[in-house]
Amino acid sequence: MSSSNIRHKIDFILDPASGVPFYRQIIQQVEQAILAGRLVPGDRLPTIRSLAIELQINPNTIAKAYNELELRGLVVTQVGSGTYISDKKIDIEEAERQKKIEECLGRFFREMEALGVKNKEELIQLIQEFKEE
Structure with a gap:
């Protein structure tokens, strides 16, 4: 079976x-699919x-999402076999x-970017220096 014929239960x-x-978007989508019953234990x-x-992004990004899901106990990875819903x-x-x-956080980052805050270092400095009145 060619990989193009494999239909995932999640798009x-x-x-x-x-x-x-x-x-984070990948993690959220897996969580939502589990909650909705589209992904069930044992699904790969x-x-x-x-x-x-498929998503045209760096594999490290996917690995980070899968690692986080594994830390949360939502998936298990079997070396050589794949990553499955727990x-x-x-x-x-x-x-x-x-x-x-x-x-x-999404709203906050968009607002900060609109105000000209473009990098994490500047944002972190602003947060650390912030004093609530």
Whole structure:
């Protein structure tokens, strides 16, 4: 079977304008697919290489997302076999909290960029120097 015939249970769509890093978008989409029942325990995620080619992004970005998902216990990686959805249940409250945090951060980064803050170092310095009145 050629790889072009393999149909994934999840179609990853990345939004460069969202302000959310691509690896976070991948994590969110896997979490949402698990919550919606589109991905179930034992389902195999696309390989890092194939997903990087499909999304036209660096394979390290995919690896970072998969590593984070593994740290959260949502996937298990079997060397030589692939990355699979685990049987761990997602804490919906934690998923919602994470989604809200990332939405706020996306807005914050877009606003900072509009104000001329272009790099992380400047942003970190501004946050460290910030004093709430």
